[in-house]
């Protein structure tokens with residue numbers, strides 16, 4: 028049987044002054060639970076991936092973001108439940124307060140150290156790319 032394609036968009040939220048990136052730990056009861064990820068979710072009909080990233084961050088963190096350039100390329104990863112096509116954008120928060128809905132915790136960490144966390148398997152190439160990026164120089 029051919030697996031379904033799940034198109035996902037997410038946000039690599041950065042603090043450009045401090046050079047930090049936000050990682051969220053998926054709630055344990057969700058698919059791919061317990062892994063670290065970029066806040067985001069499935070692209071809905073009629074949405075651009077950028078709109079999805081913004082909407083999902085509002086839903087998951089109750090925070091507003093400005094969406095910027097794409098981080099690396101769209102990655103494709105085959106899980107047992109389907110094939111995830113993941114597009115991630117750099118983003119910045121317009122205010123600093125948020126609450127956790129879909130995540131058990133979040134962490135702000137230096138871009139060079141993101142590889143220390145146990146990321147969802149699909150994210151591997153993006154984490155390599157992020158670790159090489161000077162987030163202070165990302166242009167919005």
Ligand SMILES: Nc1nc2c([nH]c(=O)n2[C@H]2C[C@H](O)[C@@H](COP(=O)(O)OP(=O)(O)OP(=O)(O)O)O2)c(=O)[nH]1
Pocket residue numbers: 033035036037057058059063064065066067068069070111113147148149150
């Ligand atoms: N948001 C996000 N999802 C990721 C990442 N890496 C990765 O493999 N995924 C997978 C996990 C899920 O199978 C899928 C995202 O779907 P989701 O379940 O979070 O999406 P959603 O919020 O729209 O859906 P739902 O839980 O309401 O059903 O992509 C990532 O970095 N960020």
